[in-house]
Amino acid sequence: xxxxxxxxxxxxxxxxxxxxxxxxxxxxxxxxxxxxxxxxxxxxxxxxxxxxxxxxxxxxxxxxxxxxxxxxxxxxxxxxxxxxxxxxxxxxxxxxxxxxxxxxxxxxxxxxxxxxxxxxxxxxxxxxxxxxxxxxxxxxxxxxxxxxxxxxxxxxxxxxxxxxxxxxxxxxxxxxxxxxxxxxxxxxxxxxxxxxxxxxxxxxxxxxx
Numbered sequence: 519x520x521x522x523x524x525x526x527x528x529x530x531x532x533x534x535x536x537x538x539x540x541x542x543x544x545x546x547x548x549x550x551x552x553x554x555x556x557x558x559x560x561x562x563x564x565x566x567x568x569x570x571x572x573x574x575x576x577x578x579x580x581x582x583x584x585x586x587x588x589x590x591x592x593x594x595x596x597x598x599x600x601x602x603x604x605x606x607x608x609x610x611x612x613x614x615x616x617x618x619x620x621x622x623x624x625x626x627x628x629x630x631x632x633x634x635x636x637x638x639x640x641x642x643x644x645x646x647x648x649x650x651x652x653x654x655x656x657x658x659x660x661x662x663x664x665x666x667x668x669x670x671x672x673x674x675x676x677x678x679x680x681x682x683x684x685x686x687x688x689x690x691x692x693x694x695x696x697x698x699x700x701x702x703x704x705x706x707x708x709x710x711x712x713x714x715x716x717x718x719x720x721x722x723x724x725x726x727x
Contacts, residue, residue, distance in 0.1 A: 533562040540646050544654035550590070551651055553580040557643040558598075572598050574639050578611065582651055587620045594640055607637045614644060621681075623648040652681070656701050 537560045545552040559574040566572070575598035581591035592614035596605045610631065617626050624645050631641040678685045685691040690711055697714045709717075 535561070535563065537562055540643065542647055542650040544651055544657075546584075546654070546658050549584055551580075551582040551584055551654055553578075553582060553647055553651060555580075555643050555647045555650070557639055559639070573600060574598060576637075576640055576643060578614075578640060578643050578647060580614065580647060580651075582619055586618065587651070588616065588618050589614050591615060596637075596640075604637065607640070610636055611640055611644065619648040619651045652678075660701065660703070 539558045539560075540555070541557075542553065542555045545554075555578040557574060557576045558572065561569070561571050561573065564571040575596075577595045577597070579591075579593050579595075580589050582588065583590050592612050594608040594611035596608060599605060613630050614627070617623060617630075627641060627644045627648070630636070631644065678691070679687050683689070694708070694711050694714055697711065698718055699708060699714050701708070708714075
């Protein structure tokens with residue numbers, strides 16, 4: 519069992535020795551998702567002069583075809599980096615083009631850009647972007663679709679199946695959809711499958727027990 523932090527919630531939070539931040543924003547166009555991912559590494563304790571406070575500030579910009587989930591454009595920019603030679607790897611990340619952000623994405627990114635083939639920080643950022651785009655699909659559906667069609671939008675194509683324990687094939691997620699639950703509407707977090715089925719029986723005039 520891991521130890522709790524030495525500081526308490528009612529105490530002033532100490533400066534961390536290191537602060538990594540990953541930020542991913544996904545914008546929707548008619549046929550594409552426009553993705554901006556940023557990674558920064560900071561040393562909050564450093565003075566920013568003799569000891570640099572900002573170590574990395576790197577960005578990946580992608581275009582993803584909404585129908586196929588395939589990356590159609592990719593560019594990398596290093597704004598802050600530790601060595602003059604670091605930006606020479608930027609162009610390599612155009613090699614993200616052609617990858618699908620659905621199944622197999624993480625392994626494909628590691629194979630193309632892992633270790634000596636790329637930059638460990640941009641490669642990590644690229645891996646983080648894939649799941650963010652997947653999350654954008656139900657977010658877009660929830661914003662633009664009606665509840666009746668949302669379940670099909672989320673589950674069609676099989677890209678969610680086996681992505682986690684909840685979406686295991688034939689598992690709780692699919693059973694909730696079959697029972698009438700639609701993501702993005704109503705309670706959050708969603709009630710249990712047992713509760714959803716009980717409510718459905720009540721709505722149908724059956725004994726919920």
